[in-house]
Amino acid sequence: xxxxxxxxxxxxxxxxxxxxxxxxPDGTWVKCDKCGKILYKKYLTDNLNVCSNCNHYFRLxxxxxxxxxxxxxxxxxFGKDIETEVGLDFPNYKEKLDKSMKKSKLKEGVITGExxxxxxxxxxxxxxxxxxxxxxxxxxxxxxxxxVERAIEKELPLIIFTASGGARMQEGILSLMQMAKVSAxxxxxxxxxxxxxxxxxxxxxxxxxxxxxxxxxxILAEPNxxxxxxxxxxxxxxxxxxxxxxxxxxxxxxxxxFVDRITERSELKKVLADLCRMHDREGCKKALCxxxxxxxxxxxxxxxxxCLVLEQKESESAWEHVLAARRADRPVGSDYIRALFSExxxxxxxxxxxxxxxxxxxxxxxxxxxxxxxAQEKGTSAKDRVKHxxxxxxxxxxxxxxxxxxxxxxxHRPVICFVDxxxxxxxxGAEERGQGSAIAENLLEISRLKTPVVSxxxxxxxxxxxxxxxxxxxxxxxxxxxxxxxxxxxxxxxLWKDAGRVADAADAxxxxxxxxxxxxVADGVIPENFEHFDRMCDNIRETxxxxxxxxxxxxxxELRDGRYKRFRRxxxxxx
Numbered sequence: 001x002x003x004x005x006x007x008x009x010x011x012x013x014x015x016x017x018x019x020x021x022x023x024x025p026d027g028t029w030v031k032c033d034k035c036g037k038i039l040y041k042k043y044l045t046d047n048l049n050v051c052s053n054c055n056h057y058f059r060l061x062x063x064x065x066x067x068x069x070x071x072x073x074x075x076x077x078f079g080k081d082i083e084t085e086v087g088l089d090f091p092n093y094k095e096k097l098d099k100s101m102k103k104s105k106l107k108e109g110v111i112t113g114e115x116x117x118x119x120x121x122x123x124x125x126x127x128x129x130x131x132x133x134x135x136x137x138x139x140x141x142x143x144x145x146x147x148v149e150r151a152i153e154k155e156l157p158l159i160i161f162t163a164s165g166g167a168r169m170q171e172g173i174l175s176l177m178q179m180a181k182v183s184a185x186x187x188x189x190x191x192x193x194x195x196x197x198x199x200x201x202x203x204x205x206x207x208x209x210x211x212x213x214x215x216x217x218x219i220l221a222e223p224n225x226x227x228x229x230x231x232x233x234x235x236x237x238x239x240x241x242x243x244x245x246x247x248x249x250x251x252x253x254x255x256x257x258f259v260d261r262i263t264e265r266s267e268l269k270k271v272l273a274d275l276c277r278m279h280d281r282e283g284c285k286k287a288l289c290x291x292x293x294x295x296x297x298x299x300x301x302x303x304x305x306x307c308l309v310l311e312q313k314e315s316e317s318a319w320e321h322v323l324a325a326r327r328a329d330r331p332v333g334s335d336y337i338r339a340l341f342s343e344x345x346x347x348x349x350x351x352x353x354x355x356x357x358x359x360x361x362x363x364x365x366x367x368x369x370x371x372x373x374x375a376q377e378k379g380t381s382a383k384d385r386v387k388h389x390x391x392x393x394x395x396x397x398x399x400x401x402x403x404x405x406x407x408x409x410x411x412h413r414p415v416i417c418f419v420d421x422x423x424x425x426x427x428x429g430a431e432e433r434g435q436g437s438a439i440a441e442n443l444l445e446i447s448r449l450k451t452p453v454v455s456x457x458x459x460x461x462x463x464x465x466x467x468x469x470x471x472x473x474x475x476x477x478x479x480x481x482x483x484x485x486x487x488x489x490x491x492x493x494x495l496w497k498d499a500g501r502v503a504d505a506a507d508a509x510x511x512x513x514x515x516x517x518x519x520x521v522a523d524g525v526i527p528e529n530f531e532h533f534d535r536m537c538d539n540i541r542e543t544x545x546x547x548x549x550x551x552x553x554x555x556x557x558e559l560r561d562g563r564y565k566r567f568r569r570x571x572x573x574x575x
Contacts, residue, residue, distance in 0.1 A: 048265040062111040062128035075115035079143045090170040104130035108139045112147040118273035123151035126161040133165035141178025148185035157195040162213040166206015179211035195279035221250035257349030278370040287368045318506035324480035333375030333418045339537040356397030358389045361404045372408035375418035392425035395438035417455040417469040423462030442468040452551035457481035477513035479528040484511040
């Protein structure tokens, strides 16, 4: 038992004085507000003020933000001498302003200036929550308005970082008027055909959310940022209910259609630079000129489908084409996006209600040319297909597509659509939210769109759900793609009250790609060979290049007139 006997240790006491007491400088260590971990300040700064333990985003000051996104020594501040003139007799307002100035080392709640982002000149406005919670008073409104006006004058993209508790109540109705003032300036910026990007950071609430924060061409958000009109406490007090977890956070906003994408801080500078580059009008014109000058076979220039050299299979029945179009292992919309477009940025949401996973849309580079890409997505695995609702779009999907098309029109970008759907989703919610209205709006607006639209059927083309993305300048179909007013099953059940006669229905409906060319519904058939998917995509690439060569030379009036004539001839009778 002796081996377990506790040893005795002596204790040496050392006198402590100022010479041997370790000194830890103030601010060396920081506690994470979310997980409670003690973080070394230098490491936290190096990690862009993101907690390495829980990925919590610390709030950044305006100049910290500017240093993070702007090229070194490129930011030139303007409007820095504008200060608030206290015009209302609000108790202690002057004292609060003075306190905020000392605490934040700022004169007001926003910093504005011109800077370069990876070499691209931009007008930048950065709100700072350290100054009276970034509340918007007359100076904040004026500085942001001046920034918008400067962007118009210099024809530059506008980048706004929001961080605000809302309108500044100490300035009363004059604060409220800033919402309208900045929005009017943003409208002028939109009309000038210039890019605006709003980056929503924690927190973005109140009058800022209800004005310019939600008015950008592209709306980005940092992860888990609080974004909403009314604050959570106000909502809970008003309705007498606890709010669900994640309510009013970035992810919630994207799910409900109000944010294009959530962007990590580490990626933000590159994303902003890419967006600015893709929206540069002169650069895009140059890239387009280079593309259309590309050498192509003469027959391809006359008829794009003529450049397709893959061997086509022997003729099959219409029903066999349907079965081929529905095969689970068939490439889907996202496969074509990856194969044909570089630097694709997916955008989410219809800015009204939600984001529809059945439709993927965004901006990518086609042979160096910025284009808007829209694709109905069926998904691949069983789980993935459920997520994407088997390619059946809700109203939000069609409204997202139209939003992206209208943005493409603003920046004179061609639109390329990939169609693959059994049809528009029919359900109670879809009807409540206006499924028919959403499709009708697409048909109306695409008919008068001022930019080229090309659609490619890569699988099923089900009725109005397909037409909503195919009332285009040019339509192509893969060899086994089908296009019909109704499914063969539906036709057989209605006409013969016998679902077993699907093959007869498919034949009677004339739904194959060759049928569509005969009807002049489609402009060409693209042979399929998924074992040589790269070659297939090369053929698609040549077809698109030829179309862009022709279509981009047409005026907006010529494009719209051409679309009208295209559809006017179907079922035309002598008067």
